[in-house]
Amino acid sequence: MEKDLWEPKILAFLCTWCSYAGADLAGTSRIQYPPNVRVIRVPCSGRINPLFILKALQQGVDGVLVSGCHPGDCHYQIGNYIGRRKSSSLKRFLDYLGIDEGRVQFSWVSAAEGAKFAQVVKEVSDKIRNLGPSKKFVNRIGPIKGVRE
Amino acid sequence: MEEIQNKIRREVVQLLSEGQVDVVIGFEQGSLPLRATPFFLRDIADANRLVWSPFCENNLATYLTKIQGKRVGLIAKGCDVRSVVALLVEKQIHRDHIVIIGVPCQGMVDRRRIEREVDGEILKAHQEGEEIIVEGRDFRKSLPRKEYIYPSCKRCEHRNPLIYDTLIGEKLVEEAERAYHEVEAFEKLSPDKRWSHFSEETSRCIRCYACRQACPMCYCAECFVDSSFPKWIEKGLDPSDVQFWNIVRAYHQTGRCVGCGACERACPMEIDLVYLTQKINRDVKELFGFEAGLDLDPPPPLSTYRVDDEQEFIK
Numbered sequence: 001m002e003k004d005l006w007e008p009k010i011l012a013f014l015c016t017w018c019s020y021a022g023a024d025l026a027g028t029s030r031i032q033y034p035p036n037v038r039v040i041r042v043p044c045s046g047r048i049n050p051l052f053i054l055k056a057l058q059q060g061v062d063g064v065l066v067s068g069c070h071p072g073d074c075h076y077q078i079g080n081y082i083g084r085r086k087s088s089s090l091k092r093f094l095d096y097l098g099i100d101e102g103r104v105q106f107s108w109v110s111a112a113e114g115a116k117f118a119q120v121v122k123e124v125s126d127k128i129r130n131l132g133p134s135k136k137f138v139n140r141i142g143p144i145k146g147v148r149e
Numbered sequence: 150m151e152e153i154q155n156k157i158r159r160e161v162v163q164l165l166s167e168g169q170v171d172v173v174i175g176f177e178q179g180s181l182p183l184r185a186t187p188f189f190l191r192d193i194a195d196a197n198r199l200v201w202s203p204f205c206e207n208n209l210a211t212y213l214t215k216i217q218g219k220r221v222g223l224i225a226k227g228c229d230v231r232s233v234v235a236l237l238v239e240k241q242i243h244r245d246h247i248v249i250i251g252v253p254c255q256g257m258v259d260r261r262r263i264e265r266e267v268d269g270e271i272l273k274a275h276q277e278g279e280e281i282i283v284e285g286r287d288f289r290k291s292l293p294r295k296e297y298i299y300p301s302c303k304r305c306e307h308r309n310p311l312i313y314d315t316l317i318g319e320k321l322v323e324e325a326e327r328a329y330h331e332v333e334a335f336e337k338l339s340p341d342k343r344w345s346h347f348s349e350e351t352s353r354c355i356r357c358y359a360c361r362q363a364c365p366m367c368y369c370a371e372c373f374v375d376s377s378f379p380k381w382i383e384k385g386l387d388p389s390d391v392q393f394w395n396i397v398r399a400y401h402q403t404g405r406c407v408g409c410g411a412c413e414r415a416c417p418m419e420i421d422l423v424y425l426t427q428k429i430n431r432d433v434k435e436l437f438g439f440e441a442g443l444d445l446d447p448p449p450p451l452s453t454y455r456v457d458d459e460q461e462f463i464k
Contacts, residue, residue: 050400051373051381051397054393054396054397055381055393058392058393071456072456078454081454081455081456081458082452082453082454084458085436085454087462087463088436088458088459088460088462089403089404089432089433089436089451091462092428092436093399093403093428093432095340096332096336096343096425096428097343097344097347097396098338098340098341098343098345098347099340099344101340105464106462108464120464123464136348137344137389137392137393137396139383139387139389140387140388140389
């Protein structure tokens, strides 16, 4: 694919109580943000199995965004704290392996932060646009039926 | 060695005859020289098959999760005991069901390096003092034991079992210091170099899962690679599937790996594996102040949290 035609494809895992509602607010407030994210709604950022992130990268997304409630605001009290530990160890490990720093990014977005959500998506997609299409750790045999469009 | 072996046999005979345990897990001579193989001893008459040699490289704690509901005697090196502790922390085994026969370990010998030292097939191998003597049809060679110890054994800081019911032999002086030289050197490479090292190493992987089978902490009832719904990973030959396996095998050790190196020793393709888990171990120490296998009290680090955990990477 020619680079100027290429658009980054970003998968966003959003916690239903905060970040998903924040994305909703960005929409209802008519705030513009890059259309590169595909949202997957999860009950909590602690629900995100690191396998989700790895599988997404392997299936060829250019970046992954993980977003949950601010510390202290978790609907389940501690879910985002547990998720935070998984995220920090995974991020360090992926960097160590040599997967481009920035392919997987993390944010806290509350239900009241529609503008912040738009800003985060902009920053994430700018960074991933600069990195270019994901090449490492991508399935080369081709799409598996029913997984990619 | 002889002396330790005899003491082990006496101890085991006593445990079995007093009915304290149903089975003892130890080593017997393997079918090839330079190999010892795990041995499940139930009958005192077989006690003379138990051996203790510089080739007892398997981590025997692996079998504890597979023998539930029996009282087990475990002949355990320093690393085996760390794995026992890690399994106890994860509540996978009962302390009351296990009698730990601790053996301070001088390090196990890298059989593959020894094989490369000689031309021709090794037919016999044994230890004499500090030398490993290998014999073939028309050669006999003596190799200094200390120079052929596995890298993970050289790094080992807990050669003496941390917990035990009986200790065989004298405690050793711990020599190794905490160091992650290998990890630090690797971190200095560029990301592309790091990735090419990882992808070149894993390109040899035949996905036999020997690393998983050898690891005491790989006890999941269903491993993610075997799950067909969800199907995380294809069975095919795409490099990304092989990489997926190797990434997750290592990452799932977060806060759990005791650094025994059994995975790397089990790998028939001699793939570099320990540099991955060592990195995770260092991060877990740095981020969560936790080291697997040393302490029975703290919960596994990914099952808990601190309010002030690192979060600078989160926007």
